[in-house]
Amino acid sequence: MVDAADAAEVTAGRVERGGRVAEGLRAYRLIVAMWIRSTMAYRTSFVLTTLGNFATTALDFVAILLMFSRVDALGGYALGEVAFLYGLTSVSFGLADLAIGSMDRLGRRVRDGTLDTLLVRPAPVLAQVAADRFGLRRLGRVTQGALVLGYALATVDIDWTPAKLLLMPVMLVSGAGIFGAVFVAAAAFQFVAQDASEVSNAFTYGGTTLLQYPPTVFARELVRGVTFVVPLAFVNWLPASHVLERPYPLDLPAWVAFAPPAVAVACCALAGLAWRAGLRSYRSTGS
């Protein structure tokens, strides 16, 4: 399992203080590889849970299909357009969930004291916790989201421009970043309240369910909260309004469609601060 890059690092001597981000990513990669190997120790179980994961998320979209067998539009959005929103948020959320979705186990690690075993390792704790219990089975959700998105792109008649094309990957990556920040912030909160994993689920799983529907079906206050408080609207609602040429929710200016990268960076920075505060509080109080 020793690859060339690592061999080079070793011969170059110990990198005592490399960039912390690089260190974190390296540790993340190492631990994720271990979890994948662990998963492969139970191959059948892996295949079954991945299929199960795919099936349950697929059923989720069936609910929307059933709804459209009765109505032609939902909040003014046709089936293809709802599928577009659905696919965007599912892929974004799925990517974040795949990468760091097990962070909500942090509270348990704090309670049973196993977090301490991570703190004595020469790697950033955030990277170690993020990689904890990495589950490839979560690819099921990403796959399902990508299929729905593909269906949407095939059915909706989008008037493609270079800006719209560029916005597609930007949206997915920024969306994953925003959801990732929510995962990290929620985990940081668990340093203080160890049994708060349900709170984080409300924002992550709950958030993506919300974003699967057009903003026009929700009350203004809710849309406002999702735009300005926990800025999930930047995952798909706002940029999708540009792609689908729909009126912007809350009469926001047109440029907000291109704000997702900035919002994602800001969210990640805030989540990073929250994480540091949480970890500092843990190290000063213990469990």
Added chain:
Amino acid sequence: MDNDRAEPGGAGGFIELDGVEKVFEVRRRTGFLKRERRRVRAVDGLSFTVARGEMVGYIGPNGAGKSTTIKMLTGILTPSGGRLRVAGIDPARERTRLAHRIGVVFGQRTTLWWDLPLIDSYRLMHRMYRIPDARYRENLDRCVELLQLEALLDVPVRQLSLGQRMRGDIAAALLHDPDVLYLDEPTIGLDVVSKAKVRGFLRELNAERGTTVLLTTHDLQDIEQLCSRVMVIDHGRLMYDGPLAGLHEAGESERTLVVDLERELPPIEAPEPARVVRVEGPRQWLAFPASASAAGLVAGIAARYPLVDLSVREPDIEAVIAKIYAERASA
């Protein structure tokens, strides 16, 4: 503050604590939503120095502040006050740099990968600690040989016995050549053979590599067989620091002779300084100083009473500490 036991810091001090404190704010649920806040001094002005290559037993009753001290020494917890250095590093500030210099074994929390063969956990250590290949091989071979892990390397950790897993954990903590090894209850729950293996290995590690070892334990034999020095902590303060023999004196520890008589009898009139401390049917408990011989006492009793069976119990650490503590409190 308990500074009088601190040796002059500097040259010899590999682990140095000077007036280290740790204050926790404990919140206790007193009603459905009501909570009571209380400040607890888990470590209260702790000062000591451990020289390079020393092997020290760190003991005390549950809740005495042992774990808190270890957590501060490993950089897990930040002290509330005082000065703390390990290998010249401030653990709280430079946690990851310190991590390369220390090995930690938490007795009841394995760091090995449950579903993977033991060797996979070692390969992760190899890469995570960036251990040079030759060094890694050498250290692994040595641990495998001395801890008898050869046959276990390809076995998934979940299939290992407690003793095997502990040996595996100790090896995992040593692959990166740490200067200091912290062991938290390394022999807890192990059978006699496993305990002997672990102790033998630690003795050799300390003798050959000069690794500084700090271990917490409830097992007096761990200390007897491994440590030239014992530190006793209670209520966050150092109660005793010195050789184990001195601890018995300080605590005037007593052994217990348990005798089973043929029938219920009034308390045995034992020769001084032994005395009966408990009677339960035909069974009686006699306490006598750890320094006195049991043979004479047994002979004396056997000559005058109908003896069926007997056993001698060594003093345990808790009892010794309880005595020291009681004396301090009354002094």
